[in-house]
Amino acid sequence: MAPSEPRRTATIGATETSFGIVEYLRDSVTAGVSDIANELGVSKSTAYNHVRTLVKLGYVAETDDGYALSLKFLNLxxxxxxxxxxxxxxxxxxxxxxxxxxxxxxxxxxxxxxxxxxxxxxxxxxxxxxxxxxxxxxxxxxxxxxxxxxxxxxxxxxxxxxxxxxxxxxxxxxxxxxxxxxxxxxxxxxxxxxxxxxxxxxxxxxxxxxxxxxxxxxxxxxxxxxxxxxxxxxxxxxxxxxxxxxxxxxxxxxxx
Amino acid sequence: MAPSEPRRTATIGATETSFGIVEYLRDSVTAGVSDIANELGVSKSTAYNHVRTLVKLGYVAETDDGYALSLKFLNLxxxxxxxxxxxxxxxxxxxxxxxxxxxxxxxxxxxxxxxxxxxxxxxxxxxxxxxxxxxxxxxxxxxxxxxxxxxxxxxxxxxxxxxxxxxxxxxxxxxxxxxxxxxxxxxxxxxxxxxxxxxxxxxxxxxxxxxxxxxxxxxxxxxxxxxxxxxxxxxxxxxxxxxxxxxxxxxxxxxx
DNA sequence: AACGTATGTTCTCCAGAGACGAACAAATAC
DNA sequence: GTATTTGTTCGTCTCTGGAGAACATACGTT
The missing domain is CATH 3.30.450.40 (GAF domain)
Structure with missing residues (x-):
């Protein structure tokens, strides 16, 4: 039924989960690590590492009630x-x-x-x-x-x-x-x-x-x-x- | 000389290069794969895989003169x-x-x-x-x-x-x-x-x-x-x- | 207070993802 | 027509990034 997908291109998982986190933060406004890990179906440590990386890059900000999207996205x-x-x-x-x-x-x-x-x-x-x-x-x-x-x-x-x-x-x-x-x-x-x-x-x-x-x-x-x-x-x-x-x-x- | 950095947190390289590409596209408006690979100092195939992932996720758009940031960032x-x-x-x-x-x-x-x-x-x-x-x-x-x-x-x-x-x-x-x-x-x-x-x-x-x-x-x-x-x-x-x-x-x- | 449970954070370990470089095709320049 | 440069694909190997347990704090509850 499904058309024969060439399924050629490799795709980078880490990037996908990182952007998954970004999109989840967009929709939930703020969230914590455990929350994110649950939602994305990854381990807490993985979620943590991704979030830390995003914070380091300046795309996620730490607020009083959890992590949130940084205004740096406004720039992009x-x-x-x-x-x-x-x-x-x-x-x-x-x-x-x-x-x-x-x-x-x-x-x-x-x-x-x-x-x-x-x-x-x-x-x-x-x-x-x-x-x-x-x-x-x-x-x-x-x-x-x-x-x-x-x-x-x-x-x-x-x-x-x-x-x-x-x-x-x-x-x-x-x-x-x-x-x-x-x-x-x-x-x-x-x-x-x-x-x-x-x-x-x-x-x-x-x-x-x-x-x-x-x-x-x-x-x-x-x-x-x-x-x-x-x-x-x-x-x-x-x-x-x-x-x-x-x-x-x-x-x-x-x-x- | 350098202060003793605790150097605790692991950071995800793939995410960094992906966002590196995003930021390079922001600054250069449009760019090709070779161009990106040069700028970021990664192999062409790596740059290619990252760009393809970003395209798949909808954050990079293919234009007549190369890849460019997608308007999806407006949303974020x-x-x-x-x-x-x-x-x-x-x-x-x-x-x-x-x-x-x-x-x-x-x-x-x-x-x-x-x-x-x-x-x-x-x-x-x-x-x-x-x-x-x-x-x-x-x-x-x-x-x-x-x-x-x-x-x-x-x-x-x-x-x-x-x-x-x-x-x-x-x-x-x-x-x-x-x-x-x-x-x-x-x-x-x-x-x-x-x-x-x-x-x-x-x-x-x-x-x-x-x-x-x-x-x-x-x-x-x-x-x-x-x-x-x-x-x-x-x-x-x-x-x-x-x-x-x-x-x-x-x-x-x-x-x- | 003492307890339970939630959180964020750190640690170790192993599989497999992702980086490389070469090889290919296709487009462009000369 | 050849010579470069582009984007794309293919294998191979390494080291990264993922899981899960263990730890430390903070909270809420009784």
């Missing part, structure tokens, strides 16, 4: 983000856009076939979701992702859409042909809707960021609850504002 | 930052402060005896420096750091100020007694100045963020070139604004 994240021109270009414009619309705004980039939020603006009454900075999402389930898919190169799209389309809500587009149709529609109108396809009760309007030199850099969107995002406001006005912002960001992203 | 950084109440409390107020003053604003926290910038606001004409988000700095060389040192617990301060005070410019305070005097002054007036002590040509005004429940959470500052920051504006008005913002952030940071 920031550098990773700086590599992408889109971040600088989009930041200011997104702030303005969210000021004008309310709700929440986000900037997405594609990496390894998935979408990553690289910037997010929230207003006071914006809804809390799991769309944090740095989180990866499936492209076909978001307005930003569909915007990207609609306007990226044919070849890239094919490469991304190889597997199945996972469903997150009853509204998620899981059929490949349906998705391609939707992408046609998005290409035509220049913006994408997301109507409870990722989170029930949440809508979003997205548009791609296009640079005439470098193609699609990513996408932006504004999202909020269906209770506030509806009617003409949702169907007409927001898309116009989002597209307008996307155009400006695209131009700025091209010459920088 | 963001989580590390969320652990600190100060971030949420300070963000909005700092944006306002920088709007009012111009120049650049930053929020700092102490970790392992050094300072980390966890948030930064820039205006259009703000000066570019190396004070990036996630960067670590010596506390005694910055307005934020001195603010923190002045108001943190005696015990903590002693623990931090064990080593020598490194000089970054001719103005850096390198004498321990001078520093303690300076801290007295800061405690008295409630704000700290940094007059070219870290970067020649740059000044800053900082103030601690104090929560009456949790003590000093960190510090904020506004910084800019000496050509623009001077006279009464620098000596009187900016400190007042900074202290005012710090007070508000302190209150917000206490009840959340």
């Amino acid at each position: 994240g920031d550098h990773a983000r700086r590599r992408h021109a889109l971040y600088h270009a989009a930041k200011g414009e997104m702030d303005d856009l969210v000021d004008a619309i309310g709700e929440r705004g986000q900037v997405m980039i594609e990496e390894n076939g998935r979408g990553v939020y690289i910037y997010q603006v929230r207003t006071d009454h914006a809804v809390q979701t799991d769309s944090h900075i740095g989180n990866f999402v499936d492209l076909h389930t978001t307005a930003v992702g569909k915007s990207y898919l609609a306007f990226c190169e044919e070849e890239r799209r094919e490469a991304i859409l190889v597997g199945d389309l996972a469903a997150l809500t009853p509204e998620t587009i899981t059929d490949r042909d349906d998705l391609l149709e939707e992408l046609d529609r998005i290409r035509e109108q220049g913006h994408a809707f997301n109507d409870e396809e990722r989170i029930t009760g949440m809508r979003a309007v997205g548009a791609p960021i296009i640079s005439d030199r470098h193609g699609v850099l990513g996408a932006i969107s504004v999202s909020g609850p269906t209770t506030r995002m509806n009617g003409e406001w949702y169907r007409r006005e927001i898309p116009e504002k989002v597209k307008q912002a996307a155009r400006i960001i695209g131009i700025r992203g091209t010459y920088s | 950084g963001d989580h590390a930052r969320r652990r600190h109440a100060l971030y949420h409390a300070a963000k909005g107020e700092m944006d306002d402060l920088v709007d009012a003053i111009g120049e650049r604003g930053q929020v700092m926290i102490e970790e392992n005896g050094r300072g980390v910038y966890i948030y930064q606001v820039r205006t259009d004409h703000a000066v570019q420096t190396d004070s990036h988000i996630g960067n670590f700095v010596d506390l005694h060389t910055t307005a934020v750091g001195k603010s923190y040192l002045a108001f943190c617990e005696e015990e903590r301060r002693e623990a931090i100020l064990v080593g020598d005070l490194a000089a970054l410019t001719p103005e850096t305070i390198t004498d321990r007694d001078d520093l303690l005097e300076e801290l007295d002054r800061i405690r008295e007036q409630g704000h700290a100045f940094n007059d070219e002590e870290r970067i020649t040509g740059m000044r800053a005004v900082g103030a601690p963020i104090i929560s009456d429940r949790h003590g000093v959470l960190g510090a904020i500052s506004v910084s800019g070139p000496t050509t623009r920051m001077n006279g009464e504006w620098y000596r009187r008005e900016i400190p007042e604004k900074v202290k005012q913002a710090a007070r508000i952030i302190g209150i917000r940071g206490t009840y959340s």
Whole structure:
């Protein structure tokens, strides 16, 4: 049943457990050695040695209630983000856009076939979701992702859409042909809707960021609850504002 | 000559080289396997295995011109930052402060005896420096750091100020007694100045963020070139604004 | 206080993971 | 067309990193 995996490349276990610890600390905020050893299924001494190494390297900090991720990761994240021109270009414009619309705004980039939020603006009454900075999402389930898919190169799209389309809500587009149709529609109108396809009760309007030199850099969107995002406001006005912002960001992203 | 290091704890080499690769990628933006192997002084196959592992874990991405840090680090950084109440409390107020003053604003926290910038606001004409988000700095060389040192617990301060005070410019305070005097002054007036002590040509005004429940959470500052920051504006008005913002952030940071 | 149980830390020992270097393929430069 | 340089794979051997027990402290409970 399983395709014949070439199973070629050796992989370094120590690194995996170290990052396992890092990810566990990310999720649990703080933890102790025994705790970690249990969770990762390694001996206490192993967990201890790894943690000590991470502390020595400065990636884990010792706090009053256990070990925790160090802010040194902020540095790595920031550098990773700086590599992408889109971040600088989009930041200011997104702030303005969210000021004008309310709700929440986000900037997405594609990496390894998935979408990553690289910037997010929230207003006071914006809804809390799991769309944090740095989180990866499936492209076909978001307005930003569909915007990207609609306007990226044919070849890239094919490469991304190889597997199945996972469903997150009853509204998620899981059929490949349906998705391609939707992408046609998005290409035509220049913006994408997301109507409870990722989170029930949440809508979003997205548009791609296009640079005439470098193609699609990513996408932006504004999202909020269906209770506030509806009617003409949702169907007409927001898309116009989002597209307008996307155009400006695209131009700025091209010459920088 | 070398002090008798207890040399107790074993440290995991594989993890060190993996993070070595990560840091090299951070600094070089993109790199290839041979390049990495050279830089780290390991064999090509070793470098290759490490990189493949990092790719598999999703922390390194393959780009057109070599391997690069993945945006997944953004996620880790963001989580590390969320652990600190100060971030949420300070963000909005700092944006306002920088709007009012111009120049650049930053929020700092102490970790392992050094300072980390966890948030930064820039205006259009703000000066570019190396004070990036996630960067670590010596506390005694910055307005934020001195603010923190002045108001943190005696015990903590002693623990931090064990080593020598490194000089970054001719103005850096390198004498321990001078520093303690300076801290007295800061405690008295409630704000700290940094007059070219870290970067020649740059000044800053900082103030601690104090929560009456949790003590000093960190510090904020506004910084800019000496050509623009001077006279009464620098000596009187900016400190007042900074202290005012710090007070508000302190209150917000206490009840959340 | 005395006890039990949790923790973090240190120790020793052995298997096997991980480092090396050579050999290969594929891309690029010349 | 050859000559380098790249990424990748293959064996071989060594020394590292993992397990588990033992130790030291800190906590909570009765």
